[in-house]
Amino acid sequence: MEDSLRLQSFDQLPSAAQFASQIESRNVPAVFVGCVKDWKAVSKWNPSNGGLGYLEERVGSFMVEAMLSQTAPVFYGDLRSHERVPLPFSTFIGFCKWHRQNVGNSCSINSNSQGHQLGESDTEQGCSTFVDAAPKQIYLAQIPIINAENEARVQLETLQEDIQLPAILEGKNLSSINLWMNIAQARSSAHYDPHHNLLCIVTGRKQVVLWPPSASPMLYPMPIYGEASNHSSVALENPDFSIHPRAQCSMEYSQKVTLQAGDALFIPEGWFHQVDSDELTMAVNYWWRSSIMSSLADHMDAYYLRRILRRLTDREMDQVLLKGSTPTWRQESNVDHSLDQAGQSKDLKRKEQEQHSLLLHELRPCALQALHELVALVHDRVNASDQNQPVSSDSTNGLMCSKTNEQDKTLTTEIFHLEEDPVAKILWILEPGIFKDIFLAMAHNFPRTLEALVLHLLSPVGAEVLTRKFDEIDQQNTEENQNKFYQIFYGVFDNQFAAMDAILNGKESFARQAFKNVLDKYVGGNFDVPKLSVGRDIS
Template sequence: MEESIRIRRYEQLPTAKDFDSLIELRNVPAVFVGCTKSWRAFSKWNPSKAGLDYLQELVGSSAVEAMMSESAPVFYGDLGSHERVPLPFSMFIDFCKQRMQSKHEESLGPSCPSPQTPDLSSYGIDGAYLSSECVPEHIYLAQVPIMNSDCEERVQLETLREDIQIPSFLEEKELSSINLWMNNAQARSSTHYDPHHNILCIVCGRKQVVLWPPSSSPSLYPRPIYGEASNHSSVALENPDYSIYPRAERSINFAQKVVLEAGDALFIPEGWFHQVDSDDLTIAINFWWKSNIMSSMLEHMDAYYLRRILRRLIDKEMDQLLLQLGIGKTRTCGYKQPNNGQADHGDDNHNQMFKELDLKEKRLQEGNTLLELEPAAAQVLHDLVSLVHNYVGANQDQQSLSASINDVEVREDDKYEKRVDDCLKDDPIAKILWDVEPRSLQHVFLAMAHNFPRTLEAFVMHALSPVGAEVLTRKFDEMDQQSLEEDRIRFYEVFYSAFDDQSAAMNSILKGKESFTQQALKVLTWETLKVLTGEVYLFLFVYTNHVISLLG
């Protein structure tokens, strides 16, 4: 788990300024201890202190929507898994009282009489409400509006507003809604994310919340983006079927768990998946508001944002591909500070070492001798020359030596499974390039340019694969960072002097790098479409290529 996304716990409430800059801006959950203890609701609503009587008298028989489900105590978000039934709030409170009495009598032993189900006729209930035969054990008041800025007509429990307080660090926020969450028995809400920032405040009872960052979406299999409940996971994490959802096994690697006691509050940023378990008779209030990021995302900028995000995802995917191909883990060949078992003499030894290296590099640039190479670098030179010669020899009967990467036609209808692995899974040249320290590789190339120019040309124009081109350009970047401007210019002059057509050599490297980037984009687009749609269809590969062509 990355330290930057670990949930923090605050014993004191932050100021509005600190919340904005240190918490909300990080987009990482945070727990605020004792956030609701100053509320009137904290003392008045507690079921163990006649809080249910207080609520029943305060709200009365105002109609609310209760959630019921055959899957209870687990409540899923899609419409097909639950139903919302209107009933008087006072009736729900009676169900809660019944639950309290039942739990109390269970603690006294089996000789106590069972509690009686409330007489529904006393509420004046008609066919639109519950019948006495269908009263379930678990009833959940989920997201019952106390305030709603978009639709005041939906507000059902405005009378509760005076008993709660907007947390001081949210006072300058433009809230979208305030909602009540209350369950008569243990309940679990299925894994989902919200499109708004959220502060979940526990008035009484206890909740356990498991959270996953948005980056864990692939392991949680979100429902299709084109369907309802698209913000919910397809996986029943209490009993996951890994044969259908194999990536779900990795979800535990991203999960963080927090326990919220009465008085605590939890900041759940937009996009964070969360699963909430509530104890019996838990009451909570939540505040939703639109994030600054979403508020500032102007519609005419969508294409730009998409390209920026896609570029970052592609870079990450390329790193992952290199790791999957066994590249990017270790580096084995590099300069070590000479010591020879003697005492360290500080700056004098350092200065002498760098003078020797500079002199050695100068002689290499002048092409004086191969003997200036370190033994490990000389071995790299030998291995690269051998691999290039073997590659050229193996391909002489199949293609002309003048063929370059520009002549290779990229087949867009290749099967997805063969996207890059078949041609790159065994790439010894790319692995050698990655393992060599930049300065050592620079010396190897200088030696090749002076002593084996045709081999260097064949290396770049023919033997260098797309992944090799990607690794080579990364090495060039590292060389540039470690070299003075004069040395950098001199190196590239010597390097490209080995080619009859320097522009073709540069173009070959760039085309190879672009080919690798395109492969990463294919993988990324495929995986992203699976996350967005929630399903895998055969036509998606065709659509993937279409998206790639549109994105350029």
């Protein structure tokens, strides 16, 4: 967990201006200890002080929507795992009273239970569903006290008198204020909210585990097109790492906080949080739109979507390359002799020896070793191809154009990881100056090998590495020197457009795979992205 994302704790409540500029703007969670301890609700709603009777008297039999879950004590956001059923508030309070009286017993609530009895009027009001339900299966979640977006949904407006707007929220355009109340111990599965959230504990205790939005890949968010797109698909209490392997690292990105009655927790939009509540815990939360979301104009959505996806794709490509291992060079006592022995194909070796040995004597030992490795890899590939079909010559100077069979082609075009591609591994660790020297030496001394390397051995990850190295040498050279280098490099190819297409197509294939990874990690859908039809017709 990065230090900049660490949760902050405050014993004194900051002003609204300080909260907005120093806390909210950073989009990092914060705990405000005891900031709502003076609420009337903290004392009046406390079950130990007769709070259940007080609430029943205040609200009465007003109908609320209770969550009934078959997966309790864990409550998942997936609509298939629970249902919302109308229930008189007084009936729910009766269940709470029954639980307090029978805590520790395993019997279920039914028409013969002691304590609250479900009468005929309850059944007529749609409560028969709860007759055989255990207390742990029932949860009041997100019951509106105020709802600015839908006033018709407000169910507990009368409780507003017992709470007071925290000073840090003064001037905020609140979306809603809600009551959360559970009977038995309960867990809300990991999810994020599309609003900023201030969670205030009235009675009981909650333990909250938090993950930043950047940890989404470890939590496998539900598909973006689904009804529960803001929820994790991982059952963190019993994860199946064979299905969700990245979840093994999820706790490395998490932080945990315990909230007592009177405490409040700021949960920024987009932060995943899993909430464990002690029995008979009550909380009130405030939701409001962030300034970023409020300022977004609808006509800019498509642009920002593309920008963000591009940024995530670039980051994914960086991460794939950084995971690559560093190759270990073979130590040769006679590098020039190794170069002579690298080509096992006599025909290829004869063609290479006809070239000038310009620049070879100027190369540093590490550059010679890398050059040896690259030449050997190309020759090995040619020999493997020769076992299946001959190498044809398409030009007077002996263009090595291996008609690679489909199996070899698939092996190359489907390599996206650095550690799987020996060519990319060699190129990745080269300093820009050494990289430039090697390719100039190859262009002068082994042009057919260079051509075969680009046209037949360059994998998607290899193409990405090659172009990144081009960028590095461009940054260290004048425009004139850049032009000279590329003239020599591309001058090797009889068809320069074919070389450019091979490099660009490989690079775009690598980016396409990274984009698919982004969809899987952040959007929650591993789609088959249509392959781009790019490049010139070089037939």
